[in-house]
Amino acid sequence: MYxxxxxxxxxxxxxxxxxxxxxxxxxxxxxxxxxxLPTSKVxxxxxxxxxxxxxxxxxxxxxxxxxxxxxxxxxxKNKFLNYH
Numbered sequence: 674m675y676x677x678x679x680x681x682x683x684x685x686x687x688x689x690x691x692x693x694x695x696x697x698x699x700x701x702x703x704x705x706x707x708x709x710l711p712t713s714k715v716x717x718x719x720x721x722x723x724x725x726x727x728x729x730x731x732x733x734x735x736x737x738x739x740x741x742x743x744x745x746x747x748x749x750k751n752k753f754l755n756y757h
Contacts, residue, residue, distance in 0.1 A: 704722070
């Protein structure tokens with residue numbers, strides 16, 4: 674029922690109430706700053722904050738894997754940039 678109410682608001686072009694906006698941002702784990710304060714410098718995106726929260730719950734052994742993945746992505750990007 675709650676999702677239906679949100680869809681009705683969206684299709685009618687109305688703005689959500691503060692409570693619905695709060696519920697949506699909490700549910701989706703996003704920051705409203707990114708949408709309402711685009712000119713301010715948001716230092717970390719919602720995705721980055723979610724990833725950092727997940728990383729905080731990992732062990733040092735898990736972080737070795739994550740670090741290797743990040744290194745691999747960065748090396749791949751560097752090779753692509755140097756190739757083109």
